[in-house]
Amino acid sequence: MRRKASLILLAFAVFFTALSPLLRWYAFPRLAKIPAGQYQDMVLEAKDATLLDYDTMKARKVPKVTIVQTLRGNVEASEKIERTAGRDVVVWDSLSYVQGPDGKMVSKLPERYIFDAHSQEPVHATGESVDGDPVTRQGIEFKWPFQTEKRDYEYFDAQTRTSAPIHYKGTRTFRGVKVYYFEQTIPWTKVKFPKIMPVEGITPESVAKTGTTRWYTTVRKFWVEPVTGAPVYAEEIHKEELRGGTLLGDRDKVTAFAGHVKMREDYIEYTVDLVESNRTLVLLMTSYLPWGFLALGAGLLSLSLCLEARSRRPGDPEPAQITEPEPVGA
Numbered sequence: 100m101r102r103k104a105s106l107i108l109l110a111f112a113v114f115f116t117a118l119s120p121l122l123r124w125y126a127f128p129r130l131a132k133i134p135a136g137q138y139q140d141m142v143l144e145a146k147d148a149t150l151l152d153y154d155t156m157k158a159r160k161v162p163k164v165t166i167v168q169t170l171r172g173n174v175e176a177s178e179k180i181e182r183t184a185g186r187d188v189v190v191w192d193s194l195s196y197v198q199g200p201d202g203k204m205v206s207k208l209p210e211r212y213i214f215d216a217h218s219q220e221p222v223h224a225t226g227e228s229v230d231g232d233p234v235t236r237q238g239i240e241f242k243w244p245f246q247t248e249k250r251d252y253e254y255f256d257a258q259t260r261t262s263a264p265i266h267y268k269g270t271r272t273f274r275g276v277k278v279y280y281f282e283q284t285i286p287w288t289k290v291k292f293p294k295i296m297p298v299e300g301i302t303p304e305s306v307a308k309t310g311t312t313r314w315y316t317t318v319r320k321f322w323v324e325p326v327t328g329a330p331v332y333a334e335e336i337h338k339e340e341l342r343g344g345t346l347l348g349d350r351d352k353v354t355a356f357a358g359h360v361k362m363r364e365d366y367i368e369y370t371v372d373l374v375e376s377n378r379t380l381v382l383l384m385t386s387y388l389p390w391g392f393l394a395l396g397a398g399l400l401s402l403s404l405c406l407e408a409r410s411r412r413p414g415d416p417e418p419a420q421i422t423e424p425e426p427v428g429a
Contacts, residue, residue, distance in 0.1 A: 105410065108403035116396030123389040131245050131381060132216035133189045137172040141366050145337070145358025150199055153298045156347065158354040164205065166360060167196045170241065173211075180213065180224045187216035190226070191241070195257075197356075205356070206293045210257055212240055219244045219328065221255075229257050230294055237262040243328035245381060247279055254283055258290045258315050265319065273322045273332055274371050283319040290315045311344030313355070326381050329374045332367060335360040 143166040150161045173190040180188045191212040197205040210229050213222045221227075221236040228234060238253025254265035265283035272278070292303035292313050315338070322332040339355040347353055362370070 105403045105406035108399050108406065112396045112399035112403055114396075115392045115399065119389045119393040119396065122392065123385055127384045128217060131384065132187055133214075133219070133242070135172050135177045135187075135189050135216070136174045137189075137191075138170065140167065140169045141370070142167055142363045143333070143335075143360045143366075144363055145360045148358030149354050149356065150205065151341070151353060151355040153301075156353065158357075161200045163200050164356070164358055164360075165198050167194075167198075169194050169196075176211075176226065177213075180222065184222055184224065186222075188222050188224075189214055189216045193241070203297070204295075205297055207295060208257060208293060212236070214239075217245075229260055230291070232260070232291075234260050242330070243281075243323050243325075245326070245328050246385070247323055247325040247328045249279060252281070254281075254319070256283075256285055256317075256319075258317075259285060259288050265321070271322065274367070276324055276331055276371060276375065278322040278331060279325050281321045281323060285315070285317050285319070287314050287316045289313070306344075306346065309344040309346040311346040312342050314340045314342055314352075324374045324378060326378045326385070327374055329370075329377065331371050331374050332362055334362075 145164040145166070146162065148161055148164045149158050150164060151157070152159050170191045170193045173192050176190040177188045180190065191210075191214075193210045193212060195208045195210075197207065199205050208230055211226050213224050213227050214220060215222055219239055219242055221238070221240075223235055227236065236255045238255050240255040240257075243252065249267050249270070251264045251266050253262045255262045263283060263285065265281045268280045268282050270277065271280050290313055292306055294303060296302060296306075317338065318336040320334040321330045323330050336359050338357045340352045341347060341355050342352040
């Protein structure tokens with residue numbers, strides 16, 4: 100009986116021991132992915148910012164500029180691309196909408212971001228765009244990969260339509276969460292005017308005829324939770340200028356926007372709570388269950404060997420047999 104129980108325990112020990120690395124290195128990369136229909140929004144603010152008054156074409160101080168960013172998963176588009184790409188794909192239709200203190204639009208920048216649901220690597224397909232212009236992204240945008248590493252990544256900048264390194268600057272703690280801090284600096288670069296201008300009747304084409312150009316620089320900062328690869332906080336020191344042309348009169352340049360953009364407090368709390376809950380799910384597959392199964396397998400193996408040893412232990416000695424002596428002949 101002990102021998103049979105020992106073999107059963109040994110079979111379970113082998114099963115759970117083999118399941119541990121299988122769950123971590125085979126199941127997790129295939130099961131962990133961004134849902135195709137995900138929707139999220141975020142509100143950022145730049146207080147005491149500088150903003151261009153298009154009526155007077157002069158920069159003025161304003162109490163606050165608000166940026167609303169939305170990400171909406173396009174399930175229909177992702178399923179269409181998956182049929183030819185042969186892998187799980189996510190399509191995010193995003194919009195960055197900037198409004199002044201009076202609630203009027205300052206600018207808006209729509210994007211379509213197509214990427215692998217598991218690795219977050221960009222997938223190049225028809226529809227990948229920024230403000231209606233086709234682009235070919237390199238590197239990440241919005242989100243880091245699961246199990247983010249302590250290294251630099253290529254990060255796509257929507258204003259310049261190019262990718263540049265975003266540098267790992269160290270490990271920190273943000274609101275009780277261990278995070279990796281990343282920073283990217285985009286130097287002054289000539290960029291396109293938005294296709295929808297804040298003043299009715301003015302178009303990028305009409306501004307281009309005046310010879311005036313738009314320039315942009317930013318310092319982009321992210322605090323990223325490494326298990327999920329999700330930013331829990333972000334800041335941006337953003338500056339835009341209009342330079343040259345007859346639109347500015349006798350001036351060489353004028354500030355179009357300058358401000359230190361930060362996430363609003365209520366969205367910080369919401370994001371931290373969401374990331375912590377998702378972090379638990381990821382750790383369940385990458386740490387808790389694999390290590391738990393490995394410990395369980397080791398325990399079952401020890402119990403199996405113990406039962407096997409007891410089944411092989413010799414029993415009490417049998418009583419000696421008494422034999423009668425053979426008769427002795429003459």
